[in-house]
Amino acid sequence: MHDNTALVEARIDRFVLDRITPNIYRRAAPLTVEAWEVPDEPVPFAEAVRQQFVPFAPGTPWSRPWGTTWFRVTGVVPEGWGADPATALEAVVDLGFSTRQPGFQAEGLVWRRDGTLVKAIEPYNGYVPLALVGGSASPGAPIEFFVEAASNPDVGGNFFYLETPMGDKATAGTAPIYTLRTLDLAERDTVVWELDRDIWTLLGLMRTLDPGTPRRHEILRALERACEVVDHDDVAGSAVLGREALAGVLASPAAASAHRVVATGHAHIDSAWLWPVRETQRKVARTFSNVVALMDEDPDFVFAASSAQQYAWVKERYPDLFARMKEKIAEGRFVPVGGMWVESDTNMPGGEALARQFVAGHAFFRREFGIECDEVWLPDSFGYTGAMPQIARAAGAHSFFTQKESWNETNRMPHHTFLWEGIDGSRVFTHFPPVDTYNSDLSAVELAHAEREYSEKGVSNVSIVPFGWGDGGGGPTREMMAAARRAADLEGSPRVTVGTPASFFAQARDEMPDPAVWSGEMYLEFHRGxxxxxxxxxxxxxxxxxxxxxxxxxxxxxxxxxxxxxxxxxxxxxxxxxxxxxxxxxxxxxxxxxxxxxxxxxxxxxxxxxxxxxxxxxxxxxGQGDVAVAFNAGPVPHRGVGASS
The missing domain is CATH 1.20.1270.50 (Glycoside hydrolase family 38, central domain)
Structure with a gap:
C-alpha cells in the first residue's frame, strides 16, 4: 500500500486548525466594557466599584507594567441563544495574552457584582461560565460582572538572566503593555469541544508511538475517517459522527504492563520570584478560585497545594474563597500538602528555622482544617540538605516529594522512588516524578516520557504526575481533566488515575517494601549562583x-x-x-x-x-536587682555555667 502517512497527518492538522477550533464556539457577540485604571497599588473590590468607569473598547491598550485595570462588563443574552442543550454560554476574555507560556503575564480575576469572586482569567483559561456570574441563559437576561486585570510584565521573556527594567516599579515605565483583544459572550458547542479533546488525545498519542506499530496506524486511519465524516460546512451538526469514528480507538484498553500514573492537580506558585509578594497574594486567589470552580463543575477533580502562608493570605484577603476551600478540603478533594509555612530553601536557613517551617505550617493546617500533612512537598527548591530527613520525620512526615533533582546538569539521580537517609540515619520515603515537570498538561508526550524514564521498572510501576499551569497560569483546566479521562485506560498510553499524593504514596509503598537508599545531601547541579x-x-x-x-x-x-x-x-x-x-x-x-x-x-x-x-x-x-541570668542555648544539656563579661 502506498504510504501517505505524512499527507494524512497534514490533513488532520489542517482539519483541526480550519474546522474544529473555529467551531468550538458557534457564535459570539461583544459585551459592553467600561474601565477604571487604578492609580497605584491594587485596591479592594469595594473601593474599585465606587470609581468612575469610562467606556472601553477591545483593541485599546490598558495599564502600565505592574498596574491594575478594573473592567465592568455588561450585556444581555441574545434571542435564540442557549436553547440547544449541546451548548453552554460563556464569556470569553483575552486580555492580550501571549502564547509563549501560560503564566508570567497578564491575569484577571472575575468578581460578581455582589463582591464575591468567581474564577480567574488566564492565557489558557479565558472563559467564564455565564451561570457562575449569576447570569440566566434566558434571552434578554442581563449580564454584569467585573474583571480585576493585572498587567504583570513578562519579566523573564525568553531568557531569565538578561537585565531588565521591569523588575522594579521605579524603572518599569508607564506606557501600557497589553491590549484588550476580546470580551465577548459566546455559545460553546460542547460536542465539538469533546471532539476536539478526542483528536488532541489521539493525535498526541499517535505521535509518541513507533511508526512501525499497528496501533499508530489504527489511530491515524481513525482520525482520517473523522475528517471525512464531519461535514466541513456543518461541523456542529456532524461532530457526533466524528466522535463515533474515534470511539473504537479510544475504547481500546491499555496493556497490562502499562505504567500507572496518579495524576494530581497542582499549581506551583512561587511565593515571590519575577513578581513581588503582593502579586503572589493575588495569583493564589486567582488559581484557588479556578480550582474551586472546576471542582464544582467536575466531581472527579482533585487538587493539592502546599505552603500554609498562601492559605493564610487567602483567609485574610479573600474570606469567601477561603470558606469555599474549607468545604473542598473537608471533602478530601482540595488537599493541603507539605506541612511547611512556605516551600523554603533548605541549604541556608538554620536548623531551628527549618524546624519552625514545619511548626508554623503544621499548626496552621491543624488549626484551620484539622489535618496533619504526612508528606514534605518541595518540587522546586535548589537542592536538599542531608538534615532534611531527620527534620521531616521529627515533624511527623513519612514521605518526601521533589522534582528539581531531574534538572541536574551532569549526574542523574539513579532512582525515582527510594528511601532518603539523613545524616542521623533517619529515612523518609521519597519520590520525584519521571515526568520531569510539576506543571504537566497530561499530554501524551509527557505521559510517554514518564513511562520511558521511570527508573524502578520491574520493581514498581507507578509514579505521580502533578498537572496544572503554575505561577499565574491558573492551575488545572477542564482540558486537562478531559485528557485524564481519555488516558484512564488507553492502548499505547500509561493508565491515568486522578488521585491525591497520599493515594500515590500508599501505592508506591505497597509495590516497594524494600526501596533503594540514597544517603546524605541531595545536591542540585544547577542554580548554584x-x-x-x-x-x-x-x-x-x-x-x-x-x-x-x-x-x-x-x-x-x-x-x-x-x-x-x-x-x-x-x-x-x-x-x-x-x-x-x-x-x-x-x-x-x-x-x-x-x-x-x-x-x-x-x-x-x-x-x-x-x-x-x-x-x-x-x-x-x-528590675529584680543584682540577678545573674545564664542560658543554655544549645541543643543538648550542658553541665556547669560559663561566665562572660
Whole structure:
C-alpha cells in the first residue's frame, strides 16, 4: 500500500486548525466594557466599584507594567441563544495574552457584582461560565460582572538572566503593555469541544508511538475517517459522527504492563520570584478560585497545594474563597500538602528555622482544617540538605516529594522512588516524578516520557504526575481533566488515575517494601549562583534568626519569672515573616529587585521589633536587682555555667 502517512497527518492538522477550533464556539457577540485604571497599588473590590468607569473598547491598550485595570462588563443574552442543550454560554476574555507560556503575564480575576469572586482569567483559561456570574441563559437576561486585570510584565521573556527594567516599579515605565483583544459572550458547542479533546488525545498519542506499530496506524486511519465524516460546512451538526469514528480507538484498553500514573492537580506558585509578594497574594486567589470552580463543575477533580502562608493570605484577603476551600478540603478533594509555612530553601536557613517551617505550617493546617500533612512537598527548591530527613520525620512526615533533582546538569539521580537517609540515619520515603515537570498538561508526550524514564521498572510501576499551569497560569483546566479521562485506560498510553499524593504514596509503598537508599545531601547541579547572590537578603536572614533566638530566650526567662506575658503572637508574626523570606526564590537571591527591596525593609522591621522585645525583657529582669541570668542555648544539656563579661 502506498504510504501517505505524512499527507494524512497534514490533513488532520489542517482539519483541526480550519474546522474544529473555529467551531468550538458557534457564535459570539461583544459585551459592553467600561474601565477604571487604578492609580497605584491594587485596591479592594469595594473601593474599585465606587470609581468612575469610562467606556472601553477591545483593541485599546490598558495599564502600565505592574498596574491594575478594573473592567465592568455588561450585556444581555441574545434571542435564540442557549436553547440547544449541546451548548453552554460563556464569556470569553483575552486580555492580550501571549502564547509563549501560560503564566508570567497578564491575569484577571472575575468578581460578581455582589463582591464575591468567581474564577480567574488566564492565557489558557479565558472563559467564564455565564451561570457562575449569576447570569440566566434566558434571552434578554442581563449580564454584569467585573474583571480585576493585572498587567504583570513578562519579566523573564525568553531568557531569565538578561537585565531588565521591569523588575522594579521605579524603572518599569508607564506606557501600557497589553491590549484588550476580546470580551465577548459566546455559545460553546460542547460536542465539538469533546471532539476536539478526542483528536488532541489521539493525535498526541499517535505521535509518541513507533511508526512501525499497528496501533499508530489504527489511530491515524481513525482520525482520517473523522475528517471525512464531519461535514466541513456543518461541523456542529456532524461532530457526533466524528466522535463515533474515534470511539473504537479510544475504547481500546491499555496493556497490562502499562505504567500507572496518579495524576494530581497542582499549581506551583512561587511565593515571590519575577513578581513581588503582593502579586503572589493575588495569583493564589486567582488559581484557588479556578480550582474551586472546576471542582464544582467536575466531581472527579482533585487538587493539592502546599505552603500554609498562601492559605493564610487567602483567609485574610479573600474570606469567601477561603470558606469555599474549607468545604473542598473537608471533602478530601482540595488537599493541603507539605506541612511547611512556605516551600523554603533548605541549604541556608538554620536548623531551628527549618524546624519552625514545619511548626508554623503544621499548626496552621491543624488549626484551620484539622489535618496533619504526612508528606514534605518541595518540587522546586535548589537542592536538599542531608538534615532534611531527620527534620521531616521529627515533624511527623513519612514521605518526601521533589522534582528539581531531574534538572541536574551532569549526574542523574539513579532512582525515582527510594528511601532518603539523613545524616542521623533517619529515612523518609521519597519520590520525584519521571515526568520531569510539576506543571504537566497530561499530554501524551509527557505521559510517554514518564513511562520511558521511570527508573524502578520491574520493581514498581507507578509514579505521580502533578498537572496544572503554575505561577499565574491558573492551575488545572477542564482540558486537562478531559485528557485524564481519555488516558484512564488507553492502548499505547500509561493508565491515568486522578488521585491525591497520599493515594500515590500508599501505592508506591505497597509495590516497594524494600526501596533503594540514597544517603546524605541531595545536591542540585544547577542554580548554584544563587548562593552568592543578594548578600543583604542573606545577611538579613541570618541576623533575624539570631535576633529571634535571643528575643525568645530573654522573653521566656522574664515570662517564667512572672515579670511579663510571653509575647507569643508577636513572635509568631515575626517568625512567619522570616519564614516567608526563606522561600526558595527570595533567600537564594533569584528574584527581581522589587522582591529583595521588600525583603530588606521587612528584615529591618523584624530587627526593630525584636530589639524592642528583648530590651523590654532585659529591663524587667534588671528590675529584680543584682540577678545573674545564664542560658543554655544549645541543643543538648550542658553541665556547669560559663561566665562572660
Amino acid at each position: 544563587t548562593y552568592t547572590s543578594q548578600a543583604r537578603t542573606k545577611q538579613g536572614n541570618r541576623r533575624s534568626e539570631h535576633l529571634l533566638r535571643e528575643a525568645e530566650l530573654w522573653c521566656a526567662t522574664a515570662a517564667v519569672r512572672g515579670l511579663l506575658d510571653y509575647p507569643h503572637d508577636e513572635l509568631d508574626e515575626l517568625w512567619q515573616t522570616v519564614l516567608l523570606l526563606q522561600f526558595h526564590d527570595i533567600l537564594p537571591g533569584s528574584s527581581i529587585a522589587w522582591v529583595h527591596q521588600d525583603a530588606e525593609r521587612n528584615y529591618a522591621r523584624v530587627a526593630e521589633q525584636l530589639g524592642a522585645l528583648t530590651a523590654r525583657a532585659q529591663e524587667v529582669l534588671a
